[in-house]
Amino acid sequence: QFFMLKRPNAKTKPSIHRIRAVRVGQSDLGARVPATSILRGRTVALFGCGAVGGPIALELAKAGIGELRLFDPDIVDPGPTVRWPLGRSVYGQNKTGALVRHIAANWMHANVVGHRMVIGATPDADDKYPKEGEIQLFEKLLDGVDVIFDATAEVGVQHFLSDWARARGIPFIYASATPGACGGIVARFMPGDGQGCWRCLQHALYTDKTIAEPPFADNGEILPPGCNHPTFTGASFDLVEVSLQAVRVIVRALDDRQPRPESGYAILSFDEGFGVPSWRTGSIPRNDECSCTG
Numbered sequence: 001q002f003f004m005l006k007r008p009n010a011k012t013k014p015s016i017h018r019i020r021a022v023r024v025g026q027s028d029l030g031a032r033v034p035a036t037s038i039l040r041g042r043t044v045a046l047f048g049c050g051a052v053g054g055p056i057a058l059e060l061a062k063a064g065i066g067e068l069r070l071f072d073p074d075i076v077d078p079g080p081t082v083r084w085p086l087g088r089s090v091y092g093q094n095k096t097g098a099l100v101r102h103i104a105a106n107w108m109h110a111n112v113v114g115h116r117m118v119i120g121a122t123p124d125a126d127d128k129y130p131k132e133g134e135i136q137l138f139e140k141l142l143d144g145v146d147v148i149f150d151a152t153a154e155v156g157v158q159h160f161l162s163d164w165a166r167a168r169g170i171p172f173i174y175a176s177a178t179p180g181a182c183g184g185i186v187a188r189f190m191p192g193d194g195q196g197c198w199r200c201l202q203h204a205l206y207t208d209k210t211i212a213e214p215p216f217a218d219n220g221e222i223l224p225p226g227c228n229h230p231t232f233t234g235a236s237f238d239l240v241e242v243s244l245q246a247v248r249v250i251v252r253a254l255d256d257r258q259p260r261p262e263s264g265y266a267i268l269s270f271d272e273g274f275g276v277p278s279w280r281t282g283s284i285p286r287n288d289e290c291s292c293t294g
């Protein structure tokens with residue numbers, strides 16, 4: 001504790017105030033969370049900061065991630081905040097900016113930056129995104145990342161990012177929930193481990209059906225007033241199951257104190273009685289017709 005001597009003046013007597021000191025160094029905050037020593041100095045690029053990605057950003061910041069690069073073009077609309085970490089205080093702000101400010105205000109050891117770029121769109125011509133090809137811009141924005149994470153639930157974005165990461169030897173992880181939040185998937189791809197790629201997994205799930213896909217609700221999508229795109233129904237408390245598992249998978253992929261994990265998937269379902277979440281896991285089979293086998 002420190003004592004502050006208030007400067008006396010002609011009218012008041014000197015007075016002493018006690019100021020409570022707190023410990024807020026990196027080692028003080030990391031002492032309770034072993035994962036901090038794994039995440040410190042590491043960089044994760046997180047694409048999609050919605051219902052699944054938003055909680056991931058906060059959990060990584062709390063757990064001591066070194067650097068977080070957030071990518072999402074959306075603004076915070078009131079409707080979706082029923083399944084987002086922040087609410088009324090950030091209505092109308094862009095999602096990445098709201099998360100960056102919240103993290104900076106609360107867990108200041110994480111270096112977090114936000115980018116509002118739309119993957120597949122022409123880059124903005126403003127100061128932040130100068131006129132240049134998207135590929136060149138991407139190289140710059142993803143320079144030095146240790147993991148590329150996709151929580152966009154957009155198949156085209158997953159396809160692009162998984163190829164991008166694979167070509168550069170960077171681990172790629174994606175997570176998404178199913179319509180109705182009846183289930184979800186987290187899949188990890190570790191380049192060079194001989195297992196299948198993102199495309200191989202999609203074939204196994206949706207074409208060959210050698211891996212049972214996560215459960216979903218047939219009527220699990222709605223088009224809310226004011227939206228130009230259908231969204232899925234589902235509560236935050238179920239979606240966060242996917243986010244939390246995704247964070248564990250990210251930490252495990254970055255843990256160089258243990259043997260490097262292999263590519264694999266974890267698929268979520270909830271039991272009918274208590275709604276208990278359960279995960280089944282497996283490796284990624286290679287598809288003979290996929291170009292990754294060449």
Ligand SMILES: [Zn+2]
Nearest residue numbers: 197200290292
């Ligand atoms: Zn493949």
